[in-house]
Amino acid sequence: MAEKLKVATCSLAGCFGCHMSLLDIDERLLDLLEVVEFDRSPINDIKHISQPVDLGLIEGGVCNAENVHVLHEFRKMCKILVAVGECGITGGLPSMRNSFTLKECLEEAFVRGVGTENAHIPDDPEIPLLLDKVRPLHHIVKIDYFLPGCPPSADALWYFLTELMAGNDPSLPQELIHFD
Amino acid sequence: MTSSFFLDGKEIPFKEGQTVLQAAMGAGQYIPHLCWRPELEPHSSCRLCIVIISGKPFSSCTQPAMEGQKVECNTPKLNAMRRAVTQLLFVEGNHYCPSCEESGNCKLQATAYHVGMQDSHFPHQFPIRERDSSHPRVNLDRDRCIRCETCVRASRELDGKNVFAIHGRGIKSRLAVNSPTSLLKDSGISPDDMAVKLCPTGALTVKRVGFEWPIGQRIYDKESLATIELREYANQEAVHG
Numbered sequence: 351m352a353e354k355l356k357v358a359t360c361s362l363a364g365c366f367g368c369h370m371s372l373l374d375i376d377e378r379l380l381d382l383l384e385v386v387e388f389d390r391s392p393i394n395d396i397k398h399i400s401q402p403v404d405l406g407l408i409e410g411g412v413c414n415a416e417n418v419h420v421l422h423e424f425r426k427m428c429k430i431l432v433a434v435g436e437c438g439i440t441g442g443l444p445s446m447r448n449s450f451t452l453k454e455c456l457e458e459a460f461v462r463g464v465g466t467e468n469a470h471i472p473d474d475p476e477i478p479l480l481l482d483k484v485r486p487l488h489h490i491v492k493i494d495y496f497l498p499g500c501p502p503s504a505d506a507l508w509y510f511l512t513e514l515m516a517g518n519d520p521s522l523p524q525e526l527i528h529f530d
Numbered sequence: 531m532t533s534s535f536f537l538d539g540k541e542i543p544f545k546e547g548q549t550v551l552q553a554a555m556g557a558g559q560y561i562p563h564l565c566w567r568p569e570l571e572p573h574s575s576c577r578l579c580i581v582i583i584s585g586k587p588f589s590s591c592t593q594p595a596m597e598g599q600k601v602e603c604n605t606p607k608l609n610a611m612r613r614a615v616t617q618l619l620f621v622e623g624n625h626y627c628p629s630c631e632e633s634g635n636c637k638l639q640a641t642a643y644h645v646g647m648q649d650s651h652f653p654h655q656f657p658i659r660e661r662d663s664s665h666p667r668v669n670l671d672r673d674r675c676i677r678c679e680t681c682v683r684a685s686r687e688l689d690g691k692n693v694f695a696i697h698g699r700g701i702k703s704r705l706a707v708n709s710p711t712s713l714l715k716d717s718g719i720s721p722d723d724m725a726v727k728l729c730p731t732g733a734l735t736v737k738r739v740g741f742e743w744p745i746g747q748r749i750y751d752k753e754s755l756a757t758i759e760l761r762e763y764a765n766q767e768a769v770h771g
């Protein structure tokens with residue numbers, strides 16, 4: 351049997367909707383599992399990429415220091431890196447906070463927020479430091495392909511993966527391009 | 531005698547005084563455009579309608595059609611330029627399509643689909659722009675404004691008002707509202723104004739009708755931008771000649 355394509359996936363500042371869409375390819379998942387093998391992914395809960403892989407799929411933009419580290423790990427370990435979904439491509443809805451300063455956002459959530467008691471901004475060292483702005487992935491590392499959509503439809507994901515595996519140009523036809 | 535020119539090798543008839551874009555649309559050949567509207571004076575600012583004539587770039591919305599002219603339009607190089615121009619329009623504003631009530635009905639977004647835009651390519655600028663929600667029926671979200679001046683022209687030329695203008699220059703230019711307070715609520719705008727209807731983005735929207743159509747039933751869910759624009763142009767031609 352031909353060697354399986356090694357794939358890693360993760361969600362940074364995303365909502366897991368793109369991963370849901372991947373699961374939404376339904377029974378085609380069984381065909382997919384014949385030809386791909388998952389390394390680090392929320393699907394199997396592996397926490398770090400164990401070896402260089404062929405394909406990395408990243409959902410979500412970059413909002414904190416930990417996201418930056420994970421993104422660099424993916425870039426280092428993945429031959430082909432794909433930004434999946436609006437948040438990875440544009441920053442998406444999390445980047446709506448870019449219209450405000452970080453201080454304004456934190457105070458709104460933790461100090462002035464309705465029903466807050468003992469109001470203070472959380473400062474536990476375990477909590478990753480927030481970046482001043484939410485960034486799309488291509489601001490930080492080179493991204494090889496982009497799969498737009500919020501989330502990209504199961505059909506768009508399927509088209510992309512099958513075309514890529516067949517060695518074809520996986521650019522989406524017009525009817526599969528959506529920004530919502 | 532009708533005259534004709536050649537668009538990517540295809541013969542296109544035209545009437546005296548028509549632009550390359552008008553003649554092409556009339557002949558069923560879509561050329562991407564955002565700032566041009568058949569009912570308004572051309573503005574020639576978005577550069578999407580770019581064509582090459584005798585080796586030089588022209589905006590086809592202002593370029594008069596000329597006998598025997600050879601026009602390049604749908605070429606890989608020009609399409610890549612159109613894609614880059616569209617990407618620039620996105621990164622210099624703040625476009626959150628997934629939460630925008632115009633999504634699916636937005637000409638800017640549909641143009642991005644048409645030019646095959648799958649990424650932003652350029653760094654996002656995340657500019658800070660002021661929103662104007664002061665009016666009870668009309669909303670102005672400058673994050674989504676591409677400063678195409680469609681509303682400026684439509685307000686003057688079609689609505690007989692003068693509600694909008696552009697102030698500032700270059701990347702700092704913004705849509706301004708012509709009212710004593712600079713707010714929409716004190717302007718003469720009405721939700722039925724062509725200025726609001728013709729805005730190609732979600733920058734000017736009518737309140738309380740957003741998300742009226744579910745995904746799958748919005749304008750560009752069902753048909754492509756090119757198909758719709760060509761049909762509307764043909765209908766308009768049939769009425770106004």
Ligand code: SF4
Nearest residue numbers: 625626627630636732
């Ligand atoms: S105006 Fe159009 S392109 Fe901009 S966010 Fe709304 S739907 Fe997207």
Ligand code: SF4
Nearest residue numbers: 675676678679681729
């Ligand atoms: S509000 Fe709309 S019509 Fe007016 S300049 Fe902005 S994008 Fe163009």
Ligand code: FES
Nearest residue numbers: 563576577579591
């Ligand atoms: S349509 Fe010609 S420049 Fe905008």
